[in-house]
Amino acid sequence: MNRSIALFEEAQNYIPGGVNSPARAFKAVSDTPRFIERADGAYIYDVDGCQYIDYIGSWGPMILGNNNPVVLKAVQEAIVKGLSYGAATEAEVTMAKLVCELVPSMEMVRMVNSGTEATMSALRTARGYTGRSKIIKFEGCYHGHCDSLLVKAGSGLMNSGIPDSAGVPEGCAQDTLTATYNDFESVERLFEENKGQIAALILEPIAANMGVVLPDGDFLRKIREICDVNQTVLIADEVITGFRMGIDGAQGLLGIKPDLSTFGKIIGGGMPVGAYGGKREIMEMVAPCGPVYQAGTLSGNPVAMAAGIAQLTELKNHPEIYDHINGLGAMLCDGLKEIISEAKAGCVVNHIGSIGSLFFTGKPVTDYASAKTSDTAAYGNYFKHMLKGGVYLAPAQFEAMFISNAHSEENIKATLELAARFFGV
Numbered sequence: 001m002n003r004s005i006a007l008f009e010e011a012q013n014y015i016p017g018g019v020n021s022p023a024r025a026f027k028a029v030s031d032t033p034r035f036i037e038r039a040d041g042a043y044i045y046d047v048d049g050c051q052y053i054d055y056i057g058s059w060g061p062m063i064l065g066n067n068n069p070v071v072l073k074a075v076q077e078a079i080v081k082g083l084s085y086g087a088a089t090e091a092e093v094t095m096a097k098l099v100c101e102l103v104p105s106m107e108m109v110r111m112v113n114s115g116t117e118a119t120m121s122a123l124r125t126a127r128g129y130t131g132r133s134k135i136i137k138f139e140g141c142y143h144g145h146c147d148s149l150l151v152k153a154g155s156g157l158m159n160s161g162i163p164d165s166a167g168v169p170e171g172c173a174q175d176t177l178t179a180t181y182n183d184f185e186s187v188e189r190l191f192e193e194n195k196g197q198i199a200a201l202i203l204e205p206i207a208a209n210m211g212v213v214l215p216d217g218d219f220l221r222k223i224r225e226i227c228d229v230n231q232t233v234l235i236a237d238e239v240i241t242g243f244r245m246g247i248d249g250a251q252g253l254l255g256i257k258p259d260l261s262t263f264g265k266i267i268g269g270g271m272p273v274g275a276y277g278g279k280r281e282i283m284e285m286v287a288p289c290g291p292v293y294q295a296g297t298l299s300g301n302p303v304a305m306a307a308g309i310a311q312l313t314e315l316k317n318h319p320e321i322y323d324h325i326n327g328l329g330a331m332l333c334d335g336l337k338e339i340i341s342e343a344k345a346g347c348v349v350n351h352i353g354s355i356g357s358l359f360f361t362g363k364p365v366t367d368y369a370s371a372k373t374s375d376t377a378a379y380g381n382y383f384k385h386m387l388k389g390g391v392y393l394a395p396a397q398f399e400a401m402f403i404s405n406a407h408s409e410e411n412i413k414a415t416l417e418l419a420a421r422f423f424g425v
């Protein structure tokens with residue numbers, strides 16, 4: 001790891017914290033980042049020549065595995081035609097039709113360059129549509145780094161212990177109301193206290209940025225109902241779950257119909273892409289059709305569209321991919337559950353489909369507060385043990401493990417054996 005250390009030292013002189021996104025720093029596990037040279041299939045390789053089984057997959061996008069040949073070929077064919085035109089292309093029509101075909105709640109869609117842009121724009125659209133200002137988000141849900149959403153957010157904020165970012169003017173956050181995930185009464189209360197003022201409620205239908213936390217019982221159904229009663233726009237942030245929980249995302253799996261949805265990560269096949277869309281009547285508010293302004297010089301970029309279309313088409317044409325990744329997800333998470341029960345360790349595993357989290361707490365993890373009871377130092381030790389043994393997990397407790405179609409049963413077995421050694425069983 002000598003070269004990684006040297007690069008990290010140099011990086012810190014020029015890049016804040018040495019990384020271009022805090023989730024990449026190994027601060028939360030008291031280590032320094034490995035610098036990655038390349039990735040292939042289920043593996044990534046660092047600049048010191050170490051190979052790791054990759055459970056990050058670029059934080060979700062690489063659902064087909066790293067360096068998928070179909071996606072690569074599509075990109076190669078696109079790049080020779082020019083990298084960007086700033087003009088309309090056929091690929092954008094193909095992408096929009098594909099997304100609307102795959103996700104029934106989507107009638108219109110606008111492409112952007114990141115998940116952050118998608119959620120920020122969806123909120124603006126909801127506010128423009130309703131003429132209201134206030135929004136509800138949940139503690140521990142992460143929706144990117146737009147000002148009004150950096151309140152009690154998950155992911156990097158939670159991992160670094162920053163509940164609310166500095167630099168967000170009070171005015172930007174005062175219209176953001178926070179509720180407790182899986183606590184419908186906390187939502188009801190906010191609606192009662194702010195009658196007729198709530199433009200949108202945004203949530204991760206399956207939370208994956210305070211570690212994986214599942215919505216229980218009829219939580220989502222009740223949320224849908226209260227949004228209907230109050231004419232509040234329900235925004236499902238499917239940046240992680242979209243095209244992963246199934247081709248129609250968490251909304252398909254759990255049977256809820258949001259008014260707007262946001263996508264990112266998988267939709268770009270590894271290129272920087274996000275998207276937001278939903279009901280026609282709401283999306284027709286967006287410029288140049290309507291008065292809500294939102295734009296992007298590189299939005300719908302032809303190379304990014306090629307990668308995204310190729311990946312979504314593979315997923316559409318090969319539903320068996322979901323059987324494979326969900327099967328391996330169950331194998332990994334059930335295996336971890338057995339290990340912690342045999343070791344009588346104070347840990348819990350939350351799992352759905354191809355994502356899961358091992359929390360170092362004895363309590364069930366159902367929301368931000370219970371996730372926060374995790375022993376992050378213990379997670380750090382586990383992370384370092386796994387990394388040393390060739391398994392690359394998220395360098396922080398409050399993230400998910402991501403399984404791709406390139407992972408094999410052998411990968412999972414090797415991972416479980418290594419984990420068992422950590423727990424001494």
Ligand SMILES: *Cc1c(COP(=O)(O)O)cnc(C)c1O
Binds near residue numbers: 115117144145264
């Ligand atoms: C990653 C993420 C975002 C932000 O996407 P970026 O592309 O990082 O801006 C938004 N919402 C959720 C649920 C995410 O996991």
